[in-house]
Amino acid sequence: MAVYTDLSDEELDLLLARYDLGAPLAFKGIAEGVENSNFLLETEAGHFILTVYEKRVRKEDLPFFLGLMRWLADHDYPCATPMPGLDGGLIQEVRGKPAAIVSFLPGLSVRRPSARHCREAGEGLARLHLAAEGFPMARTNDLGQTAWAPLFAGLHEAAEALKPGLSATIAADLDRLAAAWPQGLPTGIVHADYFPDNVFFQGERFAATIDFYFACVDALAYDIAVALNAWCFEADGSFNITSARALVAGYETHRALSSAERAALPVLAHGAAMRFFLTRLHDWGATPAGALVKPKDPLEYERKLAVHRSAPDLVLFGDQA
Amino acid sequence: MAVYTDLSDEELDLLLARYDLGAPLAFKGIAEGVENSNFLLETEAGHFILTVYEKRVRKEDLPFFLGLMRWLADHDYPCATPMPGLDGGLIQEVRGKPAAIVSFLPGLSVRRPSARHCREAGEGLARLHLAAEGFPMARTNDLGQTAWAPLFAGLHEAAEALKPGLSATIAADLDRLAAAWPQGLPTGIVHADYFPDNVFFQGERFAATIDFYFACVDALAYDIAVALNAWCFEADGSFNITSARALVAGYETHRALSSAERAALPVLAHGAAMRFFLTRLHDWGATPAGALVKPKDPLEYERKLAVHRSAPDLVLFGDQA
Numbered sequence: 001m002a003v004y005t006d007l008s009d010e011e012l013d014l015l016l017a018r019y020d021l022g023a024p025l026a027f028k029g030i031a032e033g034v035e036n037s038n039f040l041l042e043t044e045a046g047h048f049i050l051t052v053y054e055k056r057v058r059k060e061d062l063p064f065f066l067g068l069m070r071w072l073a074d075h076d077y078p079c080a081t082p083m084p085g086l087d088g089g090l091i092q093e094v095r096g097k098p099a100a101i102v103s104f105l106p107g108l109s110v111r112r113p114s115a116r117h118c119r120e121a122g123e124g125l126a127r128l129h130l131a132a133e134g135f136p137m138a139r140t141n142d143l144g145q146t147a148w149a150p151l152f153a154g155l156h157e158a159a160e161a162l163k164p165g166l167s168a169t170i171a172a173d174l175d176r177l178a179a180a181w182p183q184g185l186p187t188g189i190v191h192a193d194y195f196p197d198n199v200f201f202q203g204e205r206f207a208a209t210i211d212f213y214f215a216c217v218d219a220l221a222y223d224i225a226v227a228l229n230a231w232c233f234e235a236d237g238s239f240n241i242t243s244a245r246a247l248v249a250g251y252e253t254h255r256a257l258s259s260a261e262r263a264a265l266p267v268l269a270h271g272a273a274m275r276f277f278l279t280r281l282h283d284w285g286a287t288p289a290g291a292l293v294k295p296k297d298p299l300e301y302e303r304k305l306a307v308h309r310s311a312p313d314l315v316l317f318g319d320q321a
Numbered sequence: 322m323a324v325y326t327d328l329s330d331e332e333l334d335l336l337l338a339r340y341d342l343g344a345p346l347a348f349k350g351i352a353e354g355v356e357n358s359n360f361l362l363e364t365e366a367g368h369f370i371l372t373v374y375e376k377r378v379r380k381e382d383l384p385f386f387l388g389l390m391r392w393l394a395d396h397d398y399p400c401a402t403p404m405p406g407l408d409g410g411l412i413q414e415v416r417g418k419p420a421a422i423v424s425f426l427p428g429l430s431v432r433r434p435s436a437r438h439c440r441e442a443g444e445g446l447a448r449l450h451l452a453a454e455g456f457p458m459a460r461t462n463d464l465g466q467t468a469w470a471p472l473f474a475g476l477h478e479a480a481e482a483l484k485p486g487l488s489a490t491i492a493a494d495l496d497r498l499a500a501a502w503p504q505g506l507p508t509g510i511v512h513a514d515y516f517p518d519n520v521f522f523q524g525e526r527f528a529a530t531i532d533f534y535f536a537c538v539d540a541l542a543y544d545i546a547v548a549l550n551a552w553c554f555e556a557d558g559s560f561n562i563t564s565a566r567a568l569v570a571g572y573e574t575h576r577a578l579s580s581a582e583r584a585a586l587p588v589l590a591h592g593a594a595m596r597f598f599l600t601r602l603h604d605w606g607a608t609p610a611g612a613l614v615k616p617k618d619p620l621e622y623e624r625k626l627a628v629h630r631s632a633p634d635l636v637l638f639g640d641q642a
Contacts, residue, residue, distance in 0.1 A: 008432035008433070009429060009430070009431050009432050009433075010432070010433070012429075023524065024429055025427045025428070025429075025523070026425075026426075026427045026428060026429065027429050028351045028352070028361065029351060029352030030349045030350060030351050030352065030361065031349070031350030031351065031352055040349065040351065040361060042427060104347075105347075106346045106347045106363065107346070107347060108330060108333075108345055108346075108347065108348050109330070110330050111329040111330050111331070112329070112330075112331070202346070203344065
């Protein structure tokens with residue numbers, strides 16, 4: 001965690017006085033997420049997660065994130081439910097920082113998803129897209145395709161330092177993505193960070209989705225593209241077509257893809273790999289040497305970019321079947 | 322946490338296969354302790370803490386620590402109960418490191434203990450000393466009085482860097498402590514790290530003690546001396562006699578101090594402050610710049626040392642009453 005708020009018992013008491021959750025019974029900081037400080041909180045009313053939002057989450061985005069979680073939970077989607085304070089607000093304040101208390105979800109994330117997990121994850125993603133329909137707020141994807149070139153403008157040296165010649169390769173990728181980026185696909189609320197560590201399973205069954213702090217409005221198929229990158233690559237860098245097929249098949253049990261969405265998957269997957277490559281490259285350079293929490297390796301996504309660049313139809317496994 | 326083991330779902334499954342605790346339902350790293358990696362683990366059998374022991378805990382000491390916790394729990398002392406594996410062993414292995422699963426304890430530690438908390442803490446400490454009677458294993462206090470001079474031998478420069486002239490002051494303190502260190506006091510199992518963050522309360526009542534990884538055999542009154550330092554100083558550096566009186570009174574509701582023990586409290590408290598000053602000074606220098614987890618400030622204990630040095634009878638509040 002780049003920043004971590006450590007709350008005193010008095011601060012916790014002051015915060016809980018603004019809720020109807022009874023007295024605290026247990027309280028422990030948990031190592032979950034890198035953007036915020038999270039605590040396991042047990043009160044007389046049950047088990048909860050308390051999140052204190054640190055500077056990487058923009059305060060003005062919180063009503064969207066918390067409102068979305070509440071909406072999804074109210075529409076039977078398994079995600080943490082924000083608890084309202086006595087004033088009805090989902091966002092309270094502790095030590096001058098925004099904070100929220102959400103229900104605790106049982107479940108475990110998987111480190112190396114099987115094809116079975118991918119199928120379940122696909123189902124969970126489609127259910128999210130459907131449950132979010134009608135949510136009345138919107139948020140632009142500030143890490144969407146149009147943001148990549150400006151983001152890369154400050155990272156040419158970092159790319160070269162990572163791998164000589166990489167800067168020109170990325171610049172060419174960005175041109176190609178800008179020219180080919182699909183328009184007019186069905187849009188809606190996307191999770192935009194649907195990685196295995198944000199999905200809980202109970203046994204082999206999808207159980208819940210967490211961490212909606214990148215959620216925004218974008219092409220629904222872009223969420224699938226993020227997930228194909230996050231769930232369907234093997235540790236050796238190869239793309240697992242069986243897993244990808246399972247993920248999309250799972251998705252389509254709840255929401256069928258249009259032919260335009262399916263045709264767009266290669267470029268969307270290439271773009272999704274670019275988005276995570278660029279933010280990892282940025283964080284890589286911005287993390288001080290000796291810091292405890294290592295930033296995620298941008299080379300993992302550089303390798304995924306190379307796969308999408310050289311074999312763009314690989315994710316069109318449906319056409320190869 | 323200086324070291325943190327992050328377990329995969331496969332590693333967790335392999336570990337749990339060696340226990341009779343059912344399938345995992347939830348698993349989260351928790352920010353508790355700096356010596357080990359700790360996880361909240363929910364299984365079909367209940368809530369547990371999984372601890373993976375990192376290099377600062379000596380593997381050969383683990384049978385003492387875990388055996389003591391089991392003994393205390395079996396003797397109705399509220400502390401985490403180690404769960405035996407299917408082979409009966411309290412210590413299993415995960416990713417080549419020793420690990421233990423203990424019961425989850427509800428309760429909250431207090432950041433700024435009141436006199437009432439101190440009284441309860443004193444009761445909890447005496448109950449620990451009594452419950453440990455008869456425990457058949459022993460462990461030398463490797464941070465006891467005879468260890469301080471050797472430990473300080475490598476820290477003269479660090480002391481001077483902290484505060485010019487401090488090296489000579491500490492050396493004089495060590496001579497004084499060596500000459501005055503009490504012998505022949507009642508000994509037994511001591512916690513040796515009985516700080517507020519290692520004691521849980523439910524409301525204002527003592528609930529449980531955790532973190533027995535400094536426990537050893539030493540003078541029982543030394544544990545009180547550690548606690549007087551840890552619980553009875555105000556944030557402004559002043560010693561709170563009301564809190565100290567409450568702590569000892571709470572202790573004596575379960576175990577009366579002998580006159581020799583009471584008379585030894587000033588030098589024991591001075592010595593306990595020295596022990597924590599020296600280890601904090603050591604850790605201060607050993608932590609790389611830029612590390613996320615800041616080591617604890619040795620100056621806090623330098624100030625406590627100064628109080629014990631200049632007003633050694635301050636903790637003899639009983640005689641001032």
